[in-house]
Amino acid sequence: MKDERILTFDEFDEMVNPRPEECEFDRVVERALSRRGFLGGVLATGSFTALAGSLLPTGARAAADRFAFEAIPASTADDVIVPPGYKAEVLVRWGDPLWSDAPEFDPATRGTAASQERSFGDNTDGQDVFLHEGHVLLVVNNEYTNRDILWGNNPDAKAASDDDVAKGMMAHGVTVVEIAATDGKWGIVKDSPYNRRITPQTDMSLTGPAAGHDLLKTAADPTGTTSKGTWNNCGNGMTPWGTYLACEENFNGYFSAEDENHEVSAELQRYGVSSKDWGYGWAGIDERFDVSKNPNEPNRAGYVVEIDPTDPASIPRKLTALGRFKHENAEAIVNNDGRVVVYMGDDERGEFLYRFVSEGVYAAGVDTHALLENGTLSVAKFNDDGTGEWLDLTPEATGLASQAEICIHTRQAASAVGATTMDRPEWVAANPNAPEVYCCLTNNKNRGVKPNAGGDDTSVNGPNPREANNYGQIVRWRPEGGDHGASGFEWDLYVLAGNPTVHQDAYGGSDNVNADNMFNSPDGLKFDSNGLLWIQTDGKYSNEGDFEGQGNNQMLAGDPVTGEIRRFLVGPNECEITGLSWSPDRRTMFVGIQHPGEDGNSHWPDGGNSVPRSAIIAVSREDGGLVG
Ligand code: FEO
Ligand code: CA
Ligand code: CA
Numbered sequence: 326m327k328d329e330r331i332l333t334f335d336e337f338d339e340m341v342n343p344r345p346e347e348c349e350f351d352r353v354v355e356r357a358l359s360r361r362g363f364l365g366g367v368l369a370t371g372s373f374t375a376l377a378g379s380l381l382p383t384g385a386r387a388a389a390d391r392f393a394f395e396a397i398p399a400s401t402a403d404d405v406i407v408p409p410g411y412k413a414e415v416l417v418r419w420g421d422p423l424w425s426d427a428p429e430f431d432p433a434t435r436g437t438a439a440s441q442e443r444s445f446g447d448n449t450d451g452q453d454v455f456l457h458e459g460h461v462l463l464v465v466n467n468e469y470t471n472r473d474i475l476w477g478n479n480p481d482a483k484a485a486s487d488d489d490v491a492k493g494m495m496a497h498g499v500t501v502v503e504i505a506a507t508d509g510k511w512g513i514v515k516d517s518p519y520n521r522r523i524t525p526q527t528d529m530s531l532t533g534p535a536a537g538h539d540l541l542k543t544a545a546d547p548t549g550t551t552s553k554g555t556w557n558n559c560g561n562g563m564t565p566w567g568t569y570l571a572c573e574e575n576f577n578g579y580f581s582a583e584d585e586n587h588e589v590s591a592e593l594q595r596y597g598v599s600s601k602d603w604g605y606g607w608a609g610i611d612e613r614f615d616v617s618k619n620p621n622e623p624n625r626a627g628y629v630v631e632i633d634p635t636d637p638a639s640i641p642r643k644l645t646a647l648g649r650f651k652h653e654n655a656e657a658i659v660n661n662d663g664r665v666v667v668y669m670g671d672d673e674r675g676e677f678l679y680r681f682v683s684e685g686v687y688a689a690g691v692d693t694h695a696l697l698e699n700g701t702l703s704v705a706k707f708n709d710d711g712t713g714e715w716l717d718l719t720p721e722a723t724g725l726a727s728q729a730e731i732c733i734h735t736r737q738a739a740s741a742v743g744a745t746t747m748d749r750p751e752w753v754a755a756n757p758n759a760p761e762v763y764c765c766l767t768n769n770k771n772r773g774v775k776p777n778a779g780g781d782d783t784s785v786n787g788p789n790p791r792e793a794n795n796y797g798q799i800v801r802w803r804p805e806g807g808d809h810g811a812s813g814f815e816w817d818l819y820v821l822a823g824n825p826t827v828h829q830d831a832y833g834g835s836d837n838v839n840a841d842n843m844f845n846s847p848d849g850l851k852f853d854s855n856g857l858l859w860i861q862t863d864g865k866y867s868n869e870g871d872f873e874g875q876g877n878n879q880m881l882a883g884d885p886v887t888g889e890i891r892r893f894l895v896g897p898n899e900c901e902i903t904g905l906s907w908s909p910d911r912r913t914m915f916v917g918i919q920h921p922g923e924d925g926n927s928h929w930p931d932g933g934n935s936v937p938r939s940a941i942i943a944v945s946r947e948d949g950g951l952v953g
């Protein structure tokens with residue numbers, strides 16, 4: 326056990342940028358009471374279920390049970406648990422070499438910068454599988470690294486050299502790795518020509534409205550059109566033309582200033598950039614990360630990055646048209662009129678949900694680069710009556726000087742038009758069988774307590790109905806006329822997570838939550854090809870108090886039609902489950918196990934006294950049947 330807990334991203338940001346308490350106690354109580362009335366109506370009278378039902382195609386509710394597994398109980402074992410008839414095997418772990426010129430992971434040293442750059446990165450997150458000319462390519466975000474584990478071989482688990490700092494840097498980014506099944510067991514293909522590490526030092530281009538803007542110019546790039554590297558890549562997306570979208574989330578905490586009294590601009594403060602970093606120390610080995618010397622460098626992060634996994638020499642493209650914020654994932658779909666629509670969450674307490682609609686249409690032979698460079702960026706406003714609208718972010722509507730500036734100061738633009746503050750929008754997933762879209766709102770302890778980083782009010786509202794919300798919910802919306810480019814939509818809540826064994830009010834959760842399937846903090850979200858919704862959690866695993874009986878983080882499947890939710894998998898101690906994809910034959914699902922043992926209490930996956938390592942597992946049926 327550590328004596329001192331490392332703060333989470335959010336806790337650190339709030340420490341360096343404290344927000345005023347907004348509400349006096351009386352006002353909080355008053356609002357909670359009136360909101361309880363609203364919730365009571367929704368939950369107790371069953372109109373919540375009725376609203377959900379009203380969005381369904383007629384006849385769909387009669388569908389038979391579509392789950393091909395038995396629900397499993399919660400678990401606090403330091404192991405991956407799957408239903409009877411299923412098995413889980415490790416595919417690739419942090420530090421596994423991708424080329425035979427790199428050494429095997431050495432637990433005594435935990436590698437070097439050079440070995441890490443040639444190996445699978447740390448903390449697996451969003452992922453997708455691409456089938457290219459018979460090769461199966463797995464592309465994975467390596468979101469961040471737990472410093473206690475990365476440097477756990479050193480006294481006090483601190484970086485002891487510049488190489489230690491650089492090793493941490495090289496553990497971030499994206500991994501492209503070919504995988505193959507031999508005798509039914511999936512593994513990586515070492516030395517495949519497709520294998521690639523994309524790191525915070527890889528050359529990138531800046532595209533879209535903000536490319537070349539003064540705010541993106543630095544000493545190293547006076548043109549404002551090129552950039553180096555990507556980091557803190559959280560969720561992901563896949564374009565209809567077979568490229569990968571890596572989403573830059575908590576990019577801010579890697580910047581610092583030599584002079585800790587240096588005050589960063591208000592614009593950067595909105596994004597949590599400060600003179601103190603989270604302890605990675607990158608400014609010490611690369612001046613780009615010293616915000617007093619390079620105040621525009623943080624403007625070059627916080628984007629969605631497009632990567633072509635089929636060409637290891639391709640230059641990743643940062644897509645400024647999709648806005649700059651703490652991107653979770655990017656759910657890209659082709660609308661019925663051929664335009665490409667991308668739904669995206671900004672994962673911070675009280676931030677917003679966004680939509681991009683391309684100007685051009687996707688058709689064979691079109692310039693797909695242009696599709697994600699020109700379009701309309703909008704932000705969601707949810708009304709309490711179950712309707713909502715997309716507010717376009719234009720210079721006229723926001724008061725910002727240009728579209729370029731909107732693509733850089735996207736949060737400020739969204740605040741200016743009065744978007745709805747949300748309970749941390751994480752992954753968005755579009756139903757392949759119906760024009761409806763789901764988004765995990767993971768939790769928000771500040772709901773009704775403090776404004777967001779821009780000072781916007783965060784009182785309870787329609788899709789965010791609980792104060793001090795530590796369980797989370799999944800909102801879904803259906804665009805007007807089934808047109809994802811329409812400005813109007815209807816919404817409801819697919820599930821309010823909660824603990825019905827502890828709470829009898831709204832904190833007990835919605836009707837489809839019970840003692841056998843309860844969970845907290847939904848985060849990862851993806852539909853399989855059959856239309857089942859897979860839900861992954863990144864929540865509290867104390868198994869005590871509000872979380873009693875919920876065990877370790879887990880993956881569940883939800884039926885969007887009946888609302889039923891079943892637990893499919895539970896992860897090892899202190900992990901989060903994030904990232905999901907399928908083999909091309911749909912007989913194996915690849916699931917990400919992130920930060921096992923983040924507080925020092927796991928030896929997964931290798932057991933014994935081993936160093937815990939983030940890994941991707943391959944889950945399949947013992948009988949070789951389909952899993953998605
Ligand atoms: Fe990286 Fe919002 O999770
Ligand atoms: Ca996440
Ligand atoms: Ca999360």
Ligand code: CA
Nearest residue numbers: 863901903919
């Ligand atoms: Ca996380």
